[in-house]
Amino acid sequence: DIQLSQSPPIVSASLGDRVTITCRASQGIEMWLAWYQQKPGKAPKLLISGASALESGVPSRFSGSGSGTQFTLTINSLQPDDFATYYCQHYSTHPITFGQGTRLDI
């Protein structure tokens, strides 16, 4: 199975900051990577697919990049609604797997 390793596990930031979360794959996955946002007690929300394609309705302060084994999720100008846990997920081969998550704290 392909393992995804996210870093850091926890990041503390302030409103207006720029934050970058990294997701590393144990083997190349081309651009078959999605990012999700999850708030406590809620369902995950799809933010990005194809490593960099923003879902409709997701604010443009979110962006994704990378290919192969290293990917990043960047959030510019942090807003109060952005404090949540973020997960990457590969969809390169069976089984799909998720990273362990990065919690974004104020």
Added chain:
Amino acid sequence: QVAESGGGLIQPGGSLRLSCAASGFLVTSNHMSWVRQAPGKGLEWVSVLYNSGTTYHADSVKGRFAVSRDSSKNTFSLQMNSLRAEDTAVYFCARAVRAAGGMFYMDVWGKGTTVTVSS
């Protein structure tokens, strides 16, 4: 959107059936998946049912869990047998988007239903 139901407290070794009601799209025309989240843990994919009828399961549930759909009710179900304590989790139903490479990500998620396996 999708909405799960059927969760609850079940003894180890027991069975439970979760249901996912879809609205705004047909489960028979789409790919559907279950993802779970143990208390305080991350997300774990469980099962997928492609619109072709093909199913796949995580190794952790293979042979114990099965997925199916009911076109008349537009629902997607997860039959869980031989439940273990480690199956305790919130179970999310999600619509799966299949990419050109053959695998999928999830674009519509339900709020989840809680399954607790304990004596």
